Amino acid sequence: MPFAPFVGVNHHDQSILLGCGLLSSEDTNVFVWLFQTWLRCMSNRPPKGIVTDQCRAMQNAIEFVFPNASHRWCLWHIMKKIPEKLQGYGQYKQIKHVMKTVVYESTNVDEFFSSWENFITAYDLSNNVWLTTLFEERQHWVPCFLKNFFWTGMSTTQRSESMNAFFDGYINSMTTLQQFVHQYDNALQKKAQLECQADFASLNTVIPCTSQSSIERQFQMEYTYAKFNEVQVEFRLKMNCVAHNVLAEGQSCRFDVVEEPFCNE
Structure with missing residues (x-):
């Protein structure tokens, strides 16, 4: 069964577990159930920001259950697709460089619109379906559209993937449901222990200032x-x-x- 952890960030910049679900499938109805159930466990306090991959079913469920949350797509996963989607063009190297410049260096929305239009026109990319779709969904992944929201330093799903690697030491594909519950509790205890250790170090360590500010x-x-x-x-x-x-x-x-x-x- 697909394992879906909810991963957050604490005051020590550590990844923390905010719950998880075991899913029978990955369609919109299942995600709606998952999010609604998790929301009840969170005392009906929805998240202000959510970072996911480009799963359409998950996006539909987020819009339904968390209509006021800022939803961000993993930027790394999007940019990783550039070779797959654009390598067939003769000027691929220039296209790749210019697209990255437009995405990463646009400081505001107007600058992005202008730079993107020039990029599409210069390389005759108006018929590229992937780029057209990305532009239509720009508010979910382009940094200048998202910089006014608080993301605890996240622009990718790296923390979630790291959490999956963390669980590799506790569970595997042969783990039974009963064993999973026990091992998940062990994983939570380990995360709590790491946070306590960081609390102790923070309370008992003073880093000297480097200025008179x-x-x-x-x-x-x-x-x-x-x-x-x-x-x-x-x-x-x-x-x-x-x-x-x-x-x-x-x-x-x-x-x-x-x-x-x-x-x-």
């Missing part, structure tokens, strides 16, 4: 060990940024910030 010190006091490490990386990267072209507009100001690349001579 009051903002960094506030993060140091409030954030866990793992998340403060991420903040410090951003603070170090900030030192490479140069702000210029300051434009005052009433009570607000706009800064153009450029990152200076590091060059090895």
Whole structure:
């Protein structure tokens, strides 16, 4: 039976289990049942964001059960299909490069629309069904359409796949239903133990600040060990940024910030 785990992220950036289901099939009705049952277990508190692959049956069920949730497709799975879908074109290497540039470097919706239109026109791709379908569903996978939602750093289903690998040490295709329940409980205990260990380390370890910034010190006091490490990386990267072209507009100001690349001579 297909094993469907619900995977989330905790305050230590660890993958956590929020439940699971064993499915008889993978159609819309089954997913509706799965999501509704899981929602009851979550005290009817729906998720704000969901990351899945491009399963149409799952998408239909999400729209029905979680109509207000932001639904994101795994970007890695989409971009992995570029060779399969576009390799037959004579200018494949250029097409691949330009498409990645349009997807990853468009900073806003208008820029994406303009760049995508130029991309399709330049390489005569208007009849490509795959690209046409992707454009119609752009709000589910293009980063600039999703950046205003909170995703705990996720843009792929990698955590779910990692969780499947984690369970390989507990269950296999020969595991009976009774054994599964017992082993699933063992897996939950292991995850809880890892979180407790991270809680202890975070409460008893102080990472020194790397600057005199009051903002960094506030993060140091409030954030866990793992998340403060991420903040410090951003603070170090900030030192490479140069702000210029300051434009005052009433009570607000706009800064153009450029990152200076590091060059090895």
